[in-house]
Amino acid sequence: MRPLITWKYASPQHFYPLAGKLIPWFVALTLIFGAWGLWLGLLVAPTDAQQGEGYRIIFVHVAASWMSMFLYVVMAFWAGVGLGFNTRLSSMMASAIAPTGAMFAFLSLWTGALWGKPMWGTWWVWDARLTSELILFFLYLGFIALQAAIDDPRRADKAGAILALVGVINVPIIYFSVMWWNTLHQGASVSLTKAPSMARTMLLGMLLVALCFWMYSIVMTLLRVRAIMLERERHTEWVANLKEVRP
Template sequence: MTSTLLHPVPPGLRRGAARPSWKYAAPSVFYPLAGRLLPWLYAVGALLLAAGLVLGFGFAPTDAQQGDAYRIIFLHVPAAWISMVVYLAMAFWGAVGYVFGTRLSFMLMKALAPTGALAAFLCLWTGALWGRPTWGAWWVWDARLTSVLLLLFLYLGFIALQAAIEDPRRADRAGALLAVVGAVNVPVIYFSVQWWNTLHQGATIRLGAAPSMAPDMLAALLLCALGLWAWAIASVLRRLRAIVLEREAGNDWVLKLPEVGA
């Protein structure tokens, strides 16, 4: 009597078994999924951000030292978080694309850059609005401010480099190298208030420590952060879909899309 367990697994089934974990790396699979997520991300982001701003500007208590000027924190801090995490994500996907040659990784790296640049600009702009009444100056060459300005220049340099190279493959590899090298600046931003004597205050929220702010302030900050993150993810996915259509133009699956066929 022969057991079926002795028969080798067909190669096609072995390849298919790995498909669930990798199938979303295919642009043809990822494109419609991103399209379904976009309306939900925009709706959730708008609701969370609106709730956070109402709570933060309307109900959170006035700070004992900074007065109402501190309320810019509800936009400033989430923008700072997004600008740093997005750059790390851009460097990560650039490295993945560089090592494994996956097309979608390079596309995602490119789609992340404008959102990160806008978040870095928002962080600097709101920081200037906060610094004027607090420090008496719009700008100081503080370690954290300077390193965030460098982050904005890295984003802009990445975008310019991608636009200057006509060959997409060469542009992707050059952009990935710049993103990976520039990622060294992110820990400098985060630890700058600990490494140097700066005007910028330390972290308000730390892992493993109780937050140094009132519950209403913390709730408003977290709501605004989640709302801006939903917006950031939606903007990246929307831009990524456009890049996918541009680079995959001419493929059968693109030609069959209703928005392309129309």
């Protein structure tokens, strides 16, 4: 009987070619979901009666916020697995996810600002979600900066894992505390996602853009993890035998 899970791909040597084969498929999925989602969001979805055309940025904004939070949890998961089971590949995955997660957090903040200007006449409101997103962005930066500051990759992996796990425990607490803070200081409590009536096409569009971002994250993570593997394992035989490495 075959084992339920095959561990073969847990080693960089076997994962490297597999990742290379998977990338084109995920690129295709990214393009399909992206085109479909944007078509729905930009062309099909009706113009909002109160907010005009400007509201359409939420198709990007909401999906980016979702992805940034989701990726932090995924990153912490892989980092934790790497710390607990000492599997190199998991730690490399965590390091590979971090920049994409930070990019989505930044995208969410940026699109939030772009939406805020026409809606409320200001680039920035201390809305609970935006504030949490900002802190999440800082958490990503901390993770990346810590790993960049440590020369020994194994130590960087482990230290990053502890930080990511501490962060993942803290994210709900931070989110809750910011919500609490926001409800107490009334006046700025405008929620980005509280669109008057969420039409079905809008929801579908948002989901499709989120799927597109998800696939994009997978593509970027695989690309980056392949680069990390080559860099860290440059002295091993399997890297030396790769046809793209051999002269």
